[in-house]
């Protein structure tokens with residue numbers, strides 16, 4: 654129970670930190686480190702610590718800046734609450750302090766969520782996947798894979814993750830080229846291909862890559878069809894792909910065994 658409460662508090666604070674990434678990273682010339690303090694994007698006034706408490710400050714200020722009364726986007730508390738819920742779920746699923754493997758799985762899941770949440774939100778808002786987040790994903794996945802290799806004293810583990818990272822990138826690049834030839838337009842951006850390398854490095858097995866690709870493509874096709882029906886204009890079929898890749902990745906990371914075994918059972922493959 655204590656670990657769940659700590660996960661919720663840590664998730665809210667971490668979500669607040671991810672909001673800084675989401676706001677600052679896509680803006681050219683704005684560093685995520687400086688200024689150290691948060692500021693109102695409208696009046697540039699520094700936000701005091703008591704106005705910067707996750708979710709609570711948003712409610713107390715009724716969603717408005719204390720100084721200029723500009724609306725604070727509901728996205729901020731939504732990211733904080735979403736991150737907290739994901740952290741609570743992951744900790745309740747993996748946390749077993751006696752089990753070293755589960756702890757590594759938990760760290761892997763928390764790191765992956767940390768990279769995928771801002772990537773998904775920024776792609777929805779701006780149709781871009783910033784390189785800083787891709788590099789963060791590549792470094793954190795490689796570091797974790799190396800640590801797992803050292804713990805298990807097997808370099809094979811590191812090379813396996815690395816291989817599937819490369820395969821994921823090359824595979825999605827081939828699919829993107831074929832898609833462009835068939836559809837006559839760019840169906841997948843280079844950002845999605847770079848993201849697939851990060852996902853491959855984190856998941857490290859071909860079954861997961863297939864599940865992520867099939868899951869993301871299916872969700873993307875459904876949402877794309879709905880968008881075509883409801884939206885107006887030339888750009889109406891354009892949808893960001895990173896949220897679907899991110900969602901499918903988290904689902905695979907958490908429920909891989911169950912979904913894969915159900916699939917094998919459905920096609921009557923002896924498990």
Ligand SMILES: [Zn+2]
Nearest residue numbers: 693696718721
């Ligand atoms: Zn303001």
